[in-house]
Amino acid sequence: MPHRKELKQEAAVRAAALVESGMRVGLGTGSTAKYAILELGRRLREGELTDIVGVPTSDASDTLARAQGIEIVELGTLELDLAIDGADEIDPNLDLIKGLGGALTREKLVELRAKRLVIIADDAKLVTRLGEKAALPIEVVRFGFESTLARLADLGARGTLREQGGQAYVTDNGNYIFDARFGDALPDAATLAERLKLTPGVVEHGLFLGMATQAFVASSEGVREIPARSRTS
Numbered sequence: 001m002p003h004r005k006e007l008k009q010e011a012a013v014r015a016a017a018l019v020e021s022g023m024r025v026g027l028g029t030g031s032t033a034k035y036a037i038l039e040l041g042r043r044l045r046e047g048e049l050t051d052i053v054g055v056p057t058s059d060a061s062d063t064l065a066r067a068q069g070i071e072i073v074e075l076g077t078l079e080l081d082l083a084i085d086g087a088d089e090i091d092p093n094l095d096l097i098k099g100l101g102g103a104l105t106r107e108k109l110v111e112l113r114a115k116r117l118v119i120i121a122d123d124a125k126l127v128t129r130l131g132e133k134a135a136l137p138i139e140v141v142r143f144g145f146e147s148t149l150a151r152l153a154d155l156g157a158r159g160t161l162r163e164q165g166g167q168a169y170v171t172d173n174g175n176y177i178f179d180a181r182f183g184d185a186l187p188d189a190a191t192l193a194e195r196l197k198l199t200p201g202v203v204e205h206g207l208f209l210g211m212a213t214q215a216f217v218a219s220s221e222g223v224r225e226i227p228a229r230s231r232t233s
């Protein structure tokens, strides 16, 4: 039976095969997206691809992509042909929870500018309802974060401020992340997403609704393509 690492790699290679010469590509973050960046590097080195530019969604992906010889440009107002990224949960509509890797804000900014958002994952990420397994990451500004967390508690969020090495985890944007649970699953993801956007102190949340256009999900039976559907945001 293939190891989870190999499954991630298989899904990533399928997504990277969609990239054509001259494309502008959003580069995701995390252990699965890493394989897509490595595969793009391989394709460039072996002459299968030329003239692509990448917009990374984190400092880590920026560093990795540059090391792979991918030309990096700033997002600005660019329209991207394609973005490839992992996810923490994928529901049957291809709605997602993202942000366990801490890059949710830049991921959303980059991926909203992409004509196609291709999600790559192993089958452990599939859920019936969002919030079944993963906490919902919510990026909050550091200033007065205790008050922001109190507002989130009023919305029904229970959870923890993310830590790393005994310290509060700080995102590439200099903010904190609150990993929130709302009972056994999210009651109504669309309404929750709106409420979170209206909460002072919240920078961004990890609900990516109506954004993914396609997913490659790897399991021991191979890679399943969940077909493209029109995006709503």
Ligand SMILES: O=C(CO)[C@H](O)[C@H](O)COP(=O)(O)O
Pocket: 028, 029, 030, 031, 032, 033, 085, 086, 087, 088, 097, 098, 099, 100, 101, 102, 103, 104, 107
């Ligand atoms: O949203 C993300 C980072 O902010 C990642 O895409 C998500 O956490 C999945 O990561 P991995 O591929 O390592 O499981």
